[in-house]
Amino acid sequence: MNYSDSLVADRYKYVLSxxxxxxxxxxxxxxxxxxxxxxxxxxxxxxxxxxxxEEIDAAFSVASSWGLLIVLALVSVISLAMTIGGILAWRSYSREEYEILSKSPSDKVKVPMIVRAFSWYETYIIIAIILAVAGHIVALPCIILPALR
Incomplete structure (x- = not known):
């Protein structure tokens, strides 16, 4: 193994890590x-x-419920941003991995494609986050607020 091959192998290990x-x-x-x-x-x-x-009044309970929705929405946006950022970084590393492996004499390597998104667990995490917020948005005026009257 020459110096160039060693650098490529080290870079490949780094990409995988x-x-x-x-x-x-x-x-x-x-x-x-x-x-x-x-x-x-x-x-x-x-x-x-x-x-x-009757430990708290209606106005406070309604305001608190809306506050919880706002906090949930903010944390959801942060979680979505971090997950999407991770996907973009993963795509970059996958592209680099493909470039390294395509130069090797080994078997054919599949090009990383976004159309395979439904095989990624990140896709389902994003869907779960969106459904959690949507569920709370629907539940608040339809179920929770009527219960507070």
């Missing part, structure tokens, strides 16, 4: 978001419970 690190970070983002939505749901439950026990 960066892709693994991106996967780990994506799972951490998903875990954080999952825990956060559980906290939001528990807080909303507590608002409704406290209202029905």
């Amino acid at each position: 960066q892709k693994q690190a991106l996967n780990d970070k994506t799972f951490k983002i998903a875990s954080f978001y999952q825990a956060f939505t559980i906290v939001i749901a528990a807080a909303q439950f507590e608002i409704v419970r406290s209202f029905h026990k």
Whole structure:
């Protein structure tokens, strides 16, 4: 193995380690978001419970419910941005991996394509985040606010 081959091998190892690190970070983002939505749901439950026990008034419970929706939306935007940023970084590393492997005499390597998005778990994380916010947006005026009257 000459010096050039060694550099290519080291770069390939680096690319693979960066892709693994991106996967780990994506799972951490998903875990954080999952825990956060559980906290939001528990807080909303507590608002409704406290209202029905007459521990808080209607105006405060409605304002708190809207506040929870706003906080959920902000954390969702941050989580989406971080997930999409991870996808873009992954695509860059995949492109580089393809370039390295296409120069090797080994088997044919598939070009990384965006059309394979439904085989990525990030796609389903993004869908789950969007559905969580959409569900809260629908539930707030249709279910939660009527319960606070």
